[in-house]
Amino acid sequence: MPDNRILIRNGHVIDTDPQPYARPNTDVLIEDGRIVAVGTDLSAEGATVIDATDRIVLPGFVDTHRHVWQSALRGAAVDVDLGAYLGILAQCGPTFRPGDVYTATLAGALECLDSGITTQLDYSHISYSPEHADAAIDALRTAGLRAVYGYGTPVTGGGSLDDVRRIRTERLADDNALVTMAYAPLGPSFTPVEVVAGEWKVADELDLRVTFHVAATPVNPQPITALRDAGLLREKILYVHGNTLGDDELKLIADSGAAASAAPGAEAMLGNNSPVAGRLKRLGVTTGLGVDAVTSAPGDMFSLMRAALLASQIADSPRMTCADVLRMATLGGAEALGLADRTGSLRPGKQADLVLIRLDDLSTLTAERDPIAAVVTAAHPHNVDTVLVAGQVMKSDSRLVHADLGRVAQDLRSTAAAVAAL
Template sequence: MANEPPKSSILLRGGTVLTHDKDDHVVVLRDTDVLIRNDIIEHVGENIDPPSSSTQVIDCKGKIVSPGFVDTHHHLWQTQLKGRHAEQGLVAYMYSGNMMSYAYKPEDTYWGQLSGCLEAIHAGTTTVLDHAHCVYTPDHATSALQATIDSGIRAVFGYTVATRMARWDQAQCVPEQDLVPEWAVQQLGDLLENHNNAASLVEIGMGFDLWFLPKDMVLGMFQTLRQKGLRLVTSHVARNAFMGLHSHVQLLQSYDLLRTPYPPSESSASMPYLLLSHCNGISHEDMSTLATTGTPISSTPGSESQMGMGFPVGLDPALKAQESAHVSLGVDCHTNDPSSILLQARMLLQLTRVQKNARIGAEGKYPSENVTGTSEEAFNLATIRGARCLGLGDAIGSIEAGKKADLVVFDAAGSVGMLSAIEYDPVVAIVRFSEAADIEHVIVNGVLRKRGGKLVATDISLDKKGPMEWKETAEQVRRSQRDIQQRIDGLSLQKARETLLGMYHTDTSRLVDAE
């Protein structure tokens, strides 16, 4: 049509392109081009001519072109708390991290969320499910959502009311009684109606962990919100002495909430689907239930290993139900682990091998030549299987014509760590030897968000600040961090611990020091 807007185009020329066949095996195409038009991969092949003189041609000789990585569980707002959870378990994290949105003003939430998104992009994440438990007020939600949009990342923003305190100082820590305030349900409904559409890079979802509330209340809320466009609800699930020894899976099954992910275009579903994070320690029966219902799981090996939640779900063939389970990877808390899905894939692969080898050793035997799990399996958890867990497998997660242009370009030839591994197997090179510093370009929805090894300037909408380079963004985060720390200094963490354990009805006799 004559008045159709001109198409922007990027040609990635002559790279080693990682594609997938119908069985999810990675097919390596060397000396191959990828043509991007606007937000779509238009063609993958050899010797593609630039469609116009304005096409941006990027020389990818000596580079690996990978699908963008998919992170299915993250709390992006927590950047200003980075480092303080490095030596903490789950209980300490809950009152010094999860509850600490109390010390954030909406502006702090913006900078924490924005920098969390940018750190993820820097490490090659192009899509993230954000369990955004930072919603203290409507303004906090608005700030976090706007920061996500400003970053340019593809996301499902899981709107989650924070664990709120009515009063918290050195003398007291009193929880707010209204767990699902009317303003939150109203705001979430408005966001769903006004924001979720085919053109939105950021979809509105929901985070929810309040399964002790009345069944009719929960299901009624979900049904109403589904009518407004809610597709995905994410929830923390694990079985242990702190989070509870009962079966969340059986409860959710009785509510008829366990189902296979469906895409945004699905209109007949009467309820949203659930993506369950962690699932450590649950029974084989519960795992089988998740597998047979197609319920997706996000495994976060870093935080789960550190915080005593149990062995990560993922690649262990000894857990037969996992073979058909929809498993993906998440970072969880970038306060104690970098925002690298590849790092999570690497940890899961090696932890799975430790577990299997330990079982063999306990039988008085020794593992022979082969090991459990492959780099290809780990790579797929980080790409196509992650996409499917979000119901987006037809749009992202692999490189093929017609899919969204979410791509990561590794400078393999210039990498110190990937030297020689790339010639052996580019998938092994990425999963086992790459670093964020090896990622030269990150493209999200056809737009370069990292170029030449550096994050591109971000258009900051807060106070209409306009384009901002990373160094200036980082300085804003440091300023915010100082302000937050001053507020934290006025809070009693011991009172917070007592309140938390009371809220969870924790049997404190079961809590022991890991040292």
């Protein structure tokens, strides 16, 4: 359980609502896992004090799209295109046993926490059986981060609508819990609209947000238009990628009130056409950032933010700023996941998902003149000193405090070796 009262004292505080802005020498007061005040000289009576002098304090990062189980396949799809990546998944995915899914998902979730990602959508397209799905959920709960478990369809087939119903009703019925649920089918780019309509009906029945990969494909060259024409456009959808879609398609997403996840690192590595994050912003689409796959790209938000920023300097007009990118990595991601009522900013009443970044490391020295630029352009996971999720300290003095990392590393190496041997 979180401490009843925590005072984070004298930090360089960055809030993100409505847009990122920095406040020096500022305190954040937390009670019963929620932010109750942000200001100067707040009372420390009865509180555990965390000294944030020489620290940036900001909302935890929100990763809106990651196949977390692929932590056991890190680097396996570098220097290859999307087709080869999918081939690797088709070969390796069926070899994962439920215990392997648990180990790989736990390791990937802990990697998120270690680097300051406090909220994660796990697009878990490893649901070969109910036991595989249960293993992923168990791992997310063990890790202790805020997570949305996205029940996904494996590349080689598997999963079932009956199991989606089982998980929703028996395991993830509480939408206020730390781990909640979404549905992650193949979507209209890869299945006929008639199939999509049936999947949407189940999602509506279970009151689930839907997320899926989207692109212009032979199945549907204009998948968003196809959804509109079938009466299937709706607000509770998170579209992933969309690099090959025209502006008219992306504008349909904006007009529907739905959201998107851009993964600039993996998209660039796998040749997913031109960058899309800047276009999404320009067209008014609520947008978060996603790591996607550590098989092809780094797994931390700092690398991801820099990928988005650098791509924008070349591809976009107007170019995105550091503040634009940081908002996508925090409040924008929370909005995209439907979680902005509880995370993504420091507004009092929200749950205390926070990150403290050291300013006394060589890579961040003198960065207090512009903390927002420092987070986006200079910081990296090594600088993450403290992480809180719902007011519970998950990382302190640069170490995760609730994880047996030695055991996790041993188990993950065993899983990786077993998968490679098959």
